[in-house]
Amino acid sequence: MSGLKSRIPMGCAALAAALAFFAAGRSVVSGQQIPQGVSRPMEQAIRLYHQGQDNEAMDRFMDILMRGTPSEKALANEYINKITLRLNTRGVSSLDDKGPQDSALNTVKPVRVSRPAAPSVVDEPGSAPASSASLPASPASRSLPPEDAESRRALIAEKINEKIGEMRRQLLISLGRTKGVKVYSGADGQPKAVTLDTAVFFSGGTVFTSATMAPLSDLAALLFASGKTNCLIIPEGSVGGDIQILSIRRAIALNSFFVSRGLSPARLDVNLTGADVKFPRELTNVSGMVLLFNPDVQPRLKDPDADARSGGPKISLGLYPTSIDVQTGEGALVELSVFESGAGTPTWKFQIYQMLKDDSLLLVQEVAGEGPQFNQSFWNGRKNFFGESYPSGRYLFSLTAYDLRGKESSLRRLLIIKPTAAEQAAAAAPAVSKGRPLSKSAAPAKRPAPGKKRIPSKTRAGKTAAAAPAAADPAEAEPAPAGGEEASEFIGQVIYKIYFRQGTSSITTNSEKKLAQVANTTRHYPDSRLKITGYASPDDQGGEELAQTRADLVFKTLVSAKYKVPADRIDVAHRVSRASSNIVEIRMGGGE
Numbered sequence: 001m002s003g004l005k006s007r008i009p010m011g012c013a014a015l016a017a018a019l020a021f022f023a024a025g026r027s028v029v030s031g032q033q034i035p036q037g038v039s040r041p042m043e044q045a046i047r048l049y050h051q052g053q054d055n056e057a058m059d060r061f062m063d064i065l066m067r068g069t070p071s072e073k074a075l076a077n078e079y080i081n082k083i084t085l086r087l088n089t090r091g092v093s094s095l096d097d098k099g100p101q102d103s104a105l106n107t108v109k110p111v112r113v114s115r116p117a118a119p120s121v122v123d124e125p126g127s128a129p130a131s132s133a134s135l136p137a138s139p140a141s142r143s144l145p146p147e148d149a150e151s152r153r154a155l156i157a158e159k160i161n162e163k164i165g166e167m168r169r170q171l172l173i174s175l176g177r178t179k180g181v182k183v184y185s186g187a188d189g190q191p192k193a194v195t196l197d198t199a200v201f202f203s204g205g206t207v208f209t210s211a212t213m214a215p216l217s218d219l220a221a222l223l224f225a226s227g228k229t230n231c232l233i234i235p236e237g238s239v240g241g242d243i244q245i246l247s248i249r250r251a252i253a254l255n256s257f258f259v260s261r262g263l264s265p266a267r268l269d270v271n272l273t274g275a276d277v278k279f280p281r282e283l284t285n286v287s288g289m290v291l292l293f294n295p296d297v298q299p300r301l302k303d304p305d306a307d308a309r310s311g312g313p314k315i316s317l318g319l320y321p322t323s324i325d326v327q328t329g330e331g332a333l334v335e336l337s338v339f340e341s342g343a344g345t346p347t348w349k350f351q352i353y354q355m356l357k358d359d360s361l362l363l364v365q366e367v368a369g370e371g372p373q374f375n376q377s378f379w380n381g382r383k384n385f386f387g388e389s390y391p392s393g394r395y396l397f398s399l400t401a402y403d404l405r406g407k408e409s410s411l412r413r414l415l416i417i418k419p420t421a422a423e424q425a426a427a428a429a430p431a432v433s434k435g436r437p438l439s440k441s442a443a444p445a446k447r448p449a450p451g452k453k454r455i456p457s458k459t460r461a462g463k464t465a466a467a468a469p470a471a472a473d474p475a476e477a478e479p480a481p482a483g484g485e486e487a488s489e490f491i492g493q494v495i496y497k498i499y500f501r502q503g504t505s506s507i508t509t510n511s512e513k514k515l516a517q518v519a520n521t522t523r524h525y526p527d528s529r530l531k532i533t534g535y536a537s538p539d540d541q542g543g544e545e546l547a548q549t550r551a552d553l554v555f556k557t558l559v560s561a562k563y564k565v566p567a568d569r570i571d572v573a574h575r576v577s578r579a580s581s582n583i584v585e586i587r588m589g590g591g592e
Contacts, residue, residue: 035075039064042072046079054083062245065272077272080248082304156385160378163331168225171218178215184282191222192280194291198236198250201289205246206253216254219291220261224320224333227376230297231258232269234277234290248272251289262318262413264337266299266374301372303339312409313346313401314339323416324381326389331380332415336399338373344404345371352379355394356510364390364502381417388537388581391499392419494521496586498554503540505549515554518586519563528588530558530565534574537581547574554584 034046045060057079064076172191176183180200184193201216203209208216223231233255235247255270271277279286303314316337324330338348349368353361382389395417400410419427496518498511507515522528534551536543551574558565 038075039068039072042068042075045076049079049083058083062248065243065248073273074275080252080272081270159385160331163329164225164333164378167333168222171222171225175215175218175222178218180212180288181215182285184280184284186280186282190295191226191293193283193293194219194222195283195285195287196254196289196291197287198247198289202250206249208253208257216257217261220258220263221320223258223263223267224318224335224376226293227295228267228299228374229293229295230267230269230299232271232277232292232294234271234292236287236289238271238273239277239286239290243273247289254289259316261320262316262335264299264316264318264335264374265314266301266316266337266339267297299337299374301337301339301374303342310407312407313341313348313403315348315399315401315409315411317397317399317411317413319397319413319415322414323418325418326381326392327420329380331378333376334379334397335376336373337375338371338399338401340372341401341403343407346401346403348373348399348401351398351400353396353398354390355396356508358510360509361396362501362508364395379415383537384539387539388578390417392417392423494588496588498584498586500550500582500584502582503546505546505553507553515557515563518588519558519565521588522558522565522569525588528569530570531587531589532558532570532572533585533587534572535577535580535583535585536574537578538576539578540581543576544574547576550574550584554586 034043038046041060042064045057045064048057048060061076061080061083064072065080068076168191169189172183172185172189175181175194180197182195183191184195186192201208201212223229233251235243235251237243237247251270251272255268258268259265277292280292283290283292305314316335318335320333320335321330322332324332336350338346340346347368347370349366351363352365354364356362381395393416395415397413397415398410399412400408402408496514498514499508500506500511501508518530522530532551532554534547534549534554536547536550540546551572555567555570555572557563558570559567
């Protein structure tokens with residue numbers, strides 16, 4: 001070797017270095033070394049992998065997996081897993097990567113973002129299953145005495161574990177009744193393994209049959225409900241040494257399906273040979289494709305392609321289910337992961353937005369951190385878990401990660417909070433026609449009989465008003481009669497809700513527009529009265545004062561020169577309530 005170097009000019013140091021590698025039995029491709037002593041087909045496959053030609057490389061590695069030596073089979077299996085992970089994350093967007101993305105996410109195009117004055121972190125994420133990592137506790141928990149905060153977190157964890165346990169039981173029952181699926185559980189009821197009949201699940205090639213989309217979704221849901229449990233996918237025939245390339249591709253297709261549902265690649269594996277696998281004793285039949293569940297394997301947050309990645313850090317984000325009924329206690333599991341970056345420690349930000357009717361976004365929760373992260377939390381659509389429920393509608397869950405180069409990766413998922421029974425009934429009711437009185441089938445506002453006095457309450461401009469009985473909040477109606485039409489008598493009652501940013505006296509943009517509708521309707525029905533009630537949560541600082549400030553603000557806005565609603569037609573009150581915080585309620589009813 002020394003003689004070889006002596007014949008090379010000093011200006012060719014780079015060439016000398018390359019020759020030194022070849023002399024040592026190694027080669028270099030794009031800065032990556034090819035292991036010493038590998039066969040020519042293996043060397044070519046590795047070169048294709050580092051050149052980014054994944055399909056060609058996959059075919060060659062699969063051929064080696066079928067015909068190669070035991071040592072090269074293991075190496076081929078490792079590279080096939082790397083290719084699978086790389087293919088599964090090419091949909092992640094970055095500042096410089098304009099490649100294909102999840103079409104379901106691209107349908108969301110918010111026009112602007114409204115931020116509350118003091119956004120809170122995710123509600124009690126640390127109370128997710130004990131097996132998952134924990135994000136920081138919410139401010140409400142941190143403000144409690146240590147023993148109270150600990151008791152609260154323990155109670156929340158208990159409630160969450162009960163709900164997730166019930167989810168898991170129902171999924172196992174559903175899968176156990178599905179054709180082509182066999183479920184093997186341990187004495188503790190936890191799933192240990194699942195086998196799939198590929199003849200049932202695939203319609204030739206790697207295409208899933210339409211009839212199996214529901215059980216496939218249940219399988220993904222079962223993984224969501226299993227915390228950080230690792231899932232190892234073993235192709236059909238690999239255990240008995242009769243593996244086919246089609247079986248390998250089908251195992252990879254199932255892995256890709258799970259990743260597309262938002263499950264983290266950090267806890268998904270594909271063993272393409274069936275070698276070195278310890279099967280649970282509960283598994284009595286290994287025919288078909290096998291899925292093994294192992295809670296003892298920790299999520300792997302090292303990105304094998306971190307150094308070669310041109311975009312931002314590798315991330316994942318998933319939700320199950322994607323639609324919840326808050327009133328019946330339903331909730332969603334939120335799973336996110338941020339992998340090690342090839343450009344230093346990644347920083348990340350997780351946010352939840354409420355999507356308003358004009359498609360603008362209102363930030364309701366946020367938490368940020370740095371470094372690799374795997375977390376699974378339970379979100380029940382309520383503030384601080386036991387508090388007031390968020391309004392029904394669409395919510396956008398967003399995860400963004402950055403590396404030290406400023407490269408960005410982001411993922412978004414949609415969740416729906418179902419409307420309440422009252423909202424559904426209101427939506428089904430006939431719409432109010434412009435310029436006409438409300439339907440007489442609506443509950444009429446009671447007026448005092450002649451000679452009887454009304455029960456006095458605090459009012460503006462020295463007036464009194466009848467005390468309104470407590471009632472469940474129906475959905476708000478928004479009649480908008482044309483200003484030039486003849487005025488009509490107002491029959492029944494209409495409720496408007498003016499929303500405020502959490503903990504503040506700042507009206508949301510959408511609610512400001514609603515005040516104009518209130519004023520317009522009031523002008524159209526000159527006999528109607530308005531009952532304004534300001535609300536605040538007992539958790540708000542100075543809740544009583546905040547509720548009054550909100551009510552006063554709405555009153556002053558309506559009687560201002562802009563809207564000119566007569567002050568003597570408005571009654572004002574305020575309350576502190578967990579059930580109706582962050583709003584001012586305007587009830588419009590018949591006049592005297």
